[in-house]
Amino acid sequence: MRVKASDLILAWLVCTAVLSMEVIGLNLPPILRLSTGATFLFTTLYLIYSGLTVVLYDDFRLDLRIALTVGAFFGVTILIGIILNATPWGLTRLSWMTSFNLIASIALFISLIGRTLKKQDTPVVWGLSLSNVSLLILAVGLTVSAFALAHIGLQAQPRYGFTQFWMLPSTPDAPTVLTLGTYSAEHTPQTYTVRLLSNGVILQDWVAIPLNPDETWETTYTIPNTGITYPITAELYRDAETVPYRRVEYWLSEINRLSESSPEP
Amino acid sequence: MNTAHSIDAPRQSVQPRRKVWGYFPEIAATQCAALVFMAAVDTAGRFSIPESEGLFWIGLSLIFTPVFFRLMLESPSRRERIALVVTTGMALFMVKILHSPASFTLHDELLHWKTVDSIMLTDRMFTENPLLPVSPSYPGLHLTTVSLAEILGISITSAGMLLLGAVRMILGVSLFGVIEHASGSQRVAGLGALIYCCNSNYVFFMGQFAYESLSLPLALLLLLLICRRGPLNYLSRLVVNMCVILFVFSIIATHHLTSYMTIGFLFGTVGIVIFWPFLERLIRAIVNWGVKRWLYRRFMRYFIPPDDAPEQYGKLEMRQAFFWTGLLVATTSLIWLLYVATATLGYLVPVFSSAFQELLSIIRQENESRQLFASEGGNVRPIVERLTAISSVLLAVMAYPYGLVEIWRRYRDRTIALLLGAASTAYFVTLTFRFTEKGWELSNRSSEFLFIGISFTTALAIISWLRVKKLRPLFLPAFTFLGTILLLGGLMSGWAYWGRVPGPYMVGADTRSIDPEGLLAAGWTEQYLPHDSRLVADRINGLLMGSYGRQYIIRSGTDNIQIAPILFENQMGEWERRLVNLTGAEYVVVDYRLTTDLPELGVFVEVGEPGGMNHTQPLSDAALGKFDLLPGVSRIYDAGNVVIYDIRVLDDAR
Numbered sequence: 001m002r003v004k005a006s007d008l009i010l011a012w013l014v015c016t017a018v019l020s021m022e023v024i025g026l027n028l029p030p031i032l033r034l035s036t037g038a039t040f041l042f043t044t045l046y047l048i049y050s051g052l053t054v055v056l057y058d059d060f061r062l063d064l065r066i067a068l069t070v071g072a073f074f075g076v077t078i079l080i081g082i083i084l085n086a087t088p089w090g091l092t093r094l095s096w097m098t099s100f101n102l103i104a105s106i107a108l109f110i111s112l113i114g115r116t117l118k119k120q121d122t123p124v125v126w127g128l129s130l131s132n133v134s135l136l137i138l139a140v141g142l143t144v145s146a147f148a149l150a151h152i153g154l155q156a157q158p159r160y161g162f163t164q165f166w167m168l169p170s171t172p173d174a175p176t177v178l179t180l181g182t183y184s185a186e187h188t189p190q191t192y193t194v195r196l197l198s199n200g201v202i203l204q205d206w207v208a209i210p211l212n213p214d215e216t217w218e219t220t221y222t223i224p225n226t227g228i229t230y231p232i233t234a235e236l237y238r239d240a241e242t243v244p245y246r247r248v249e250y251w252l253s254e255i256n257r258l259s260e261s262s263p264e265p
Numbered sequence: 266m267n268t269a270h271s272i273d274a275p276r277q278s279v280q281p282r283r284k285v286w287g288y289f290p291e292i293a294a295t296q297c298a299a300l301v302f303m304a305a306v307d308t309a310g311r312f313s314i315p316e317s318e319g320l321f322w323i324g325l326s327l328i329f330t331p332v333f334f335r336l337m338l339e340s341p342s343r344r345e346r347i348a349l350v351v352t353t354g355m356a357l358f359m360v361k362i363l364h365s366p367a368s369f370t371l372h373d374e375l376l377h378w379k380t381v382d383s384i385m386l387t388d389r390m391f392t393e394n395p396l397l398p399v400s401p402s403y404p405g406l407h408l409t410t411v412s413l414a415e416i417l418g419i420s421i422t423s424a425g426m427l428l429l430g431a432v433r434m435i436l437g438v439s440l441f442g443v444i445e446h447a448s449g450s451q452r453v454a455g456l457g458a459l460i461y462c463c464n465s466n467y468v469f470f471m472g473q474f475a476y477e478s479l480s481l482p483l484a485l486l487l488l489l490l491i492c493r494r495g496p497l498n499y500l501s502r503l504v505v506n507m508c509v510i511l512f513v514f515s516i517i518a519t520h521h522l523t524s525y526m527t528i529g530f531l532f533g534t535v536g537i538v539i540f541w542p543f544l545e546r547l548i549r550a551i552v553n554w555g556v557k558r559w560l561y562r563r564f565m566r567y568f569i570p571p572d573d574a575p576e577q578y579g580k581l582e583m584r585q586a587f588f589w590t591g592l593l594v595a596t597t598s599l600i601w602l603l604y605v606a607t608a609t610l611g612y613l614v615p616v617f618s619s620a621f622q623e624l625l626s627i628i629r630q631e632n633e634s635r636q637l638f639a640s641e642g643g644n645v646r647p648i649v650e651r652l653t654a655i656s657s658v659l660l661a662v663m664a665y666p667y668g669l670v671e672i673w674r675r676y677r678d679r680t681i682a683l684l685l686g687a688a689s690t691a692y693f694v695t696l697t698f699r700f701t702e703k704g705w706e707l708s709n710r711s712s713e714f715l716f717i718g719i720s721f722t723t724a725l726a727i728i729s730w731l732r733v734k735k736l737r738p739l740f741l742p743a744f745t746f747l748g749t750i751l752l753l754g755g756l757m758s759g760w761a762y763w764g765r766v767p768g769p770y771m772v773g774a775d776t777r778s779i780d781p782e783g784l785l786a787a788g789w790t791e792q793y794l795p796h797d798s799r800l801v802a803d804r805i806n807g808l809l810m811g812s813y814g815r816q817y818i819i820r821s822g823t824d825n826i827q828i829a830p831i832l833f834e835n836q837m838g839e840w841e842r843r844l845v846n847l848t849g850a851e852y853v854v855v856d857y858r859l860t861t862d863l864p865e866l867g868v869f870v871e872v873g874e875p876g877g878m879n880h881t882q883p884l885s886d887a888a889l890g891k892f893d894l895l896p897g898v899s900r901i902y903d904a905g906n907v908v909i910y911d912i913r914v915l916d917d918a919r
Contacts, residue, residue, distance in 0.1 A: 033418035041416060055504045059497050063347050064489070067438035068508065070431050071486045074409050074479065075511040078518050081390065081408030090388030091408070093415040100416075127285035127344075135290035142297035143359065146304040150363040153308030157767070159781055164789060168901040168911070172795070179793075185785060231899065246903040251896070251914065 005112060008050055012108045015043040019101045022094050040097065044104045045073055051107035054114030076103055161186035161213075165236045165246035170220055178250060180234055181218035184211040192245075193237040196221060199230045223252070287345035289352075292331050296356045299327035304363045310766035317766050325756070326749050328356045329462065333748040336455040337731060337741060346455030351437040357462055358433045361472035364767055368422055368784075370776040371764075372808060374474040376400055379812040381407045381421050385414065391605075395823040396811045402606035405519025406476040425474040432482050433472070439485035444721055446492040447681040450728070457724035463657065463751040464716040465759020471713060480520035481713060484527045487512040491531075491586045492681060509586075513594050517601050521609050524598045526714045530684065531591030534584070537683045545677060552673075569670060570729040584680065612822075620704030627700060644865070650757050657754025658696070660747055661719050665689060668722020671729050688718025709759055723751075763865055772883070773864020778805040786854070786907045790814035793902075794852065801831050802854035803869050806907065810854065819848045820871055829874035835887040837895060837915070845915045852901075853892060853910045859884045 018040040021028070028036065049069040056065060080099040081091060089095040128136075164183040169175040184190055194206040209217050223232060231251045235244035303324040310317035332349045335341060341349070365371075369378055376397040383392035384407055394400045401407075406428075414424035440461055445454035461467065471478055487509060494505050517524045602609055669686055676682035692715035698704030727744050731737055756765070763777045771777040787809035790800075797817045800810055811818035819828045826848060831841050832855070844850070859869055860883050867878035892898050897914035 028418075030418055037417040041413075052504065056501050059501050060493070063344075063351075063438045064442055064493075067435045067486060068490075071435050071483055072508055072511060074405075074428075074432075074483065075508075075515040077409045077412050078405045078515045079511065081404065081412065082518065085390040091384060091390070091411055091415075092388050096412045096415050100412075132286055132290040135294045139290070139294045139297040142294065142301055146297070146300035146359065146363060147366060149301060149304035150307055150366040153304065153311050154365075154367055154767075156308070157311035158313075158769075162782055162905045164785060164902070164904040166789065166793065166902045168793060168899075183785070183789075185781060236903075246905070248900050248903050250899045250901065250911075 005115060008047065008108055008111050011043040011046050012104060015040055015047070015101055015104050018043075019097045022097050040100070044100045044107075045069060047104045047107040047111065048073055048076075051110040051114070054111050161188075163190070163192075163236065163238070163246060165234070165248055167232075167234045167248040167250055169250075176224075177220055177222050178232065179218060179220055181216060182209070182211070182236055182246075183216045184213055186213055188213070191239055192217070195235045195237065197233045197235070198223075203232070284340075285342055285344055286348065287341045288335060289345045289348045292335060292349060293352045295331060296328045296352060299324055300356060300359050300363065302327065303360055307363050307767050310768045313769055317768075318762070321766050322753050325357075325360065325468075325753060328353065328360070329459075329752050330745055330749050332459060333456075334741065334745045336452070336459055337727065337744060339452065341455070343451045346451055347438065347441050350441050350455055350458040351434055353459060353462060354433045354437040355430065357468050358430060358472045361469050362426060364469075364765075365776065369425065369474050370779045371469070371473045372775045373397075374425075375808045375812040377406060377474055377476065378421055378425075380404070381410050381414075381425075382812065382815070384408070384411050385421070395817050395820060396808065398823050399521070399606065399608045399612045400476070402608060403476050403519055403521060405515055406474075406479045409479065410474075422474075429472060429474065429478055432479055435486055436482035439482055439489050440717065440720075442489040443485060443492065443681065443717070444685075444724070446489065447679055447685055447721060448676065448725070449679075453721075453724045453728055456727060457720040460723050460748070460751065461716060461720040463748075463755040464712055464720075465755040466709060466713050468756055469760050469764060470709075476520040477523060477710075477713065480516050480523035483512050483519065484516050484523050484530075485717075487516065487527065487590070488530065488681075491584065491590055494586050495584065509590060510593070513590065513597060517594065517597050521602075521606065521613065522710065523714075524594060524601075526711075528591055528595045528598065530688075530714075531587050531594060533684050533687060534587040534680045535591065537680055537687065541677075541683060548673065569667070570732055587680070616707060620698055620701055620707045623701040624698060624704055644762070646757075646762060650762075653750060653754040654758035655754070657751045657758065660751050660754075661723060662693070664723040664726035665693070665719070667726035667729055668724075671725035672722070682721070685718040685721040688715045689722045690718070691715050692719050712759070761865065770858065771865055772859060772862040773804060773866045773869060775805070775866065777865075779809065782904060782907055783809050783856075784813065786810070786902070786904055786909070787812070787814035789902060790816050790852075790909070799849050799851045800854060801828050801848075801850045801852070801912075803832065803856055803859060804864075804866070804871060806854045806856055807870070816852075819850055821873055824848050827871075827874055829870040829877075832870060833875060833884065833888055834891075835885060836891055842915055845912060849916065851911070851913050851916075853912050855889045855892065855908045855910065857886070857889060857906045857908070860886050860889060 018036045021036065049065065052069055052072065053065055056068070060068065080096070080103075084091050084095050084099065087095070162185050164185065165181070167178055167180045170177040170179045180194060180196070182192060182194065184192075189210065189212045192209040192211060194209065196203040196205075203223075204221060206219065211217055231249040233247065233249040236246040237243075238245040303321070306317050306320045306324055309320065332353050336346060336349060369375055376394070377400060379396050380392070380394050380400045383394065383401070384390055384404070390404045390408070391401050409428055410421060410424045413419070413427055414421055417424065417427075419427075437458060440458040441454045444457040445451060448454060448457075464471075471481070490505050490509050490512070494502060494509070497505060516527055668689065672682050672686045692712065695708045695711050695715060698708035727748075730740055730744075733740070761774070763771055763774045768777060770780050783806055786806065790798075790810050791814045794814075794816060796815045800807065800816045800818050802810055802818055807818040807820070810816045819826075821827050824847075826844065828844060828848060828850070831837075831844055831850070831853065834841055862883055863880055867880065868874055869880070869884060871877075892908075892910040892912070893900060895912075895915070899911040899914075900908060901911050902909035
């Protein structure tokens with residue numbers, strides 16, 4: 001595999017084009033962001049590999065050159081990260097990509113200059129036959145299948161169903177406005193009833209709340225700040241059950257104390 | 266490189282196409298089919314099928330055994346050998362990925378996830394991590410992960426897996442290169458690099474998202490570069506020197522122990538160059554006087570393979586680069602320690618000192634040694650597993666003298682070979698720490714570095730016996746079997762049984778304790794509680810809420826106080842209320858599953874807790890339920906097993 005100068009320049013142009021998209025603030029969907037990001041990284045690695053190969057071709061074999069390229073990339077990343085941390089830009093996507101593009105540009109320069117000084121006499125011979133390639137494709141396919149199977153197994157793992165139930169002030173600034181919520185992690189659709197009580201007296205009922213698995217129900221309730229010293233209790237009932245399935249409570253005295261101690265706006 | 270002592274068979278200069286890759290494609294496809302089998306085994310484990318653990322070992326053997334057999338032969342090309350080593354490393358890494366394909370579930374992984382997450386949130390390094398305070402001071406792993414996650418637009422978990430996969434490739438190539446340099450033999454290199462997979466930490470611990478997983482391969486690459494630096498021209502040497510400096514800096518910025526072990530290895534070569542001539546004279550005198558004249562001729566020759574090594578040896582190679590690089594690593598490490606990672610000493614010194622103290626007290630018979638093959642939860646492993654684990658250590662012990670004999674016969678003019686021989690000796694010394702409670706982890710972790718020596722000596726021992734042509738048909742299958750035992754036994758002795766195959770929830774068992782209820786509770790705290798609220802939580806919920814929940818978990822490492830009594834005591838007494846005041850605790854997380862069983866790891870909250878490692882009963886309902894009876898304490902979250910209380914009212918200072 002003999003690397004042409006035009007290939008190197010093309011790789012650098014692709015790398016720079018991806019950076020330009022980031023600079024102009026193109027908001028790409030995740031899949032495109034992944035593919036452009038992968039292209040950016042691949043071209044950067046390719047240029048680093050070419051830069052190292054021009055110098056080390058006679059001394060290091062292919063395996064070591066590849067390992068050295070990836071290792072050097074990680075090493076450079078750590079160095080860049082520490083430098084970027086000291087700059088006003090910090091560790092953002094743009095600052096990473098700009099830095100890597102700079103590294104790719106240096107690698108391109110070394111590759112082009114090096115090619116004029118030192119010729120690569122022996123090209124790399126991969127020596128893979130069609131059957132070899134077929135078997136390796138099969139190997140990749142099997143690996144992907146294994147990963148998919150593991151994911152399916154994870155999703156299907158038996159677990160008991162449960163429901164989350166909560167009650168707490170909506171914001172620290174408004175401690176008398178309570179957020180009540182429930183999230184169903186049950187296996188089947190459920191119908192819930194939420195009952196809010198104060199010292200045994202029902203303040204409000206929310207009845208027949210239907211929730212499918214992975215659905216959330218949430219509401220707010222404003223309580224009168226009368227200085228009472230017993231807790232507000234919320235009970236969650238599932239279907240027609242008469243015993244509370246979940247129970248939470250909030251102490252009004254605590255609300256009062258915290259609101260008194262909070263600084264004036 | 267000196268190839269005069271090469272023990273490889275003579276090779277043709279031009280190889281036919283078939284010979285270049287040999288059986289690599291076929292074996293790689295077999296390994297990947299074994300991965301599908303492993304995924305099925307993991308799924309079986311999730312469904313609590315008891316046979317899954319047995320099938321797990323079969324799956325591992327399918328990945329490892331064909332490669333071991335193939336690499337013992339003379340025929341494979343260098344390219345085939347190195348490809349087999351790399352794919353085996355990758356396949357064993359995939360075993361770890363298949364165990365938890367969607368998220369990180371190992372303890373240390375979540376600690377580092379937290380640091381990466383903090384960097385991504387703030388775009389800055391050196392943020393606080395109460396789960397592992399020393400972690401932000403070694404940002405190498407975190408920076409590389411952040412860069413991948415930012416550029417590819419993927420999650421931290423995906424970026425971490427990608428990084429670790431690439432790192433495994435570097436590890437395989439570097440290890441092959443180092444052993445090849447030490448032995449001058451591709452065959453020893455391939456077999457040695459494969460035997461390294463039998464290290465007890467290789468499959469899971471070294472595949473986890475932790476700083477060591479990145480730093481060790483970089484350290485090996487550094488060692489290889491120094492080895493290969495000698496015969497280069499000026500320009501190549503300049504580039505290699507720059508890479509050496511880059512890797513030195515990367516290792517120091519990535520992991521404390523790896524940088525110290527690198528210093529040890531590099532200065533070790535200097536020590537060998539200085540002391541070996543004296544030691545060599547002594548050994549030669551012993552060999553000439555006793556062994557060769559009487560013992561060897563009458564008895565030992567039946568047990569030591571024939572010697573066809575050259576009579577002439579060169580002078581011990583001396584590379585100044587080892588010393589200068591060692592000095593560079595030592596100086597830079599010290600600067601890093603003094604100015605950046607100041608918390609490191611406070612983190613490492615207690616671990617080392619308590620391990621040594623415990624070992625001494627065991628030697629003095631003041632203390633009982635740790636019970637091997639039994640979890641803190643009281644689970645003792647079956648006899649077959651114990652025998653396999655002990656056999657793997659015995660195999661390494663048996664191979665060790667043969668490896669040393671081979672080093673003496675063939676490689677005593679090679680510094681790296683002598684260094685690896687010394688590392689294998691040190692490995693056996695560290696095994697004594699396995700009998701201590703506190704030193705077990707020290708021994709386990711150092712094995713990643715020192716097992717390189719064992720890989721070398723064991724590979725040399727195997728190849729030396731395979732030189733006996735008459736016995737080769739017998740030895741090949743026998744060694745393949747024993748090699749598989751080495752792998753399986755290594756993993757059995759180094760990784761808890763509950764961590765190998767996924768399964769139902771267990772108390773205090775890290776990966777087996779992470780389930781949807783804990784994950785959703787952590788997600789709830791992230792959404793509903795102010796970030797960095799100060800939480801009291803058990804080990805697992807603390808881990809999840811400190812990382813995914815973005816909360817501040819009170820731990821002795823950062824707050825210098827044991828918070829566990831708040832969860833353990835049946836009443837909130839004076840000391841427990843004082844603990845709340847001292848630590849500024851705002852919320853308590855209660856997990857009622859802790860009342861069902863003893864923790865497999867011996868602790869409910871953290872090491873050093875009252876009764877830790879010696880708990881005799883689970884936590885009581887009264888201890889966890891006491892918060893319901895405290896006036897002013899609000900029960901803000903209830904998911905059945907996991908309940909969260911707002912305890913700010915207990916803090917008088919608030």
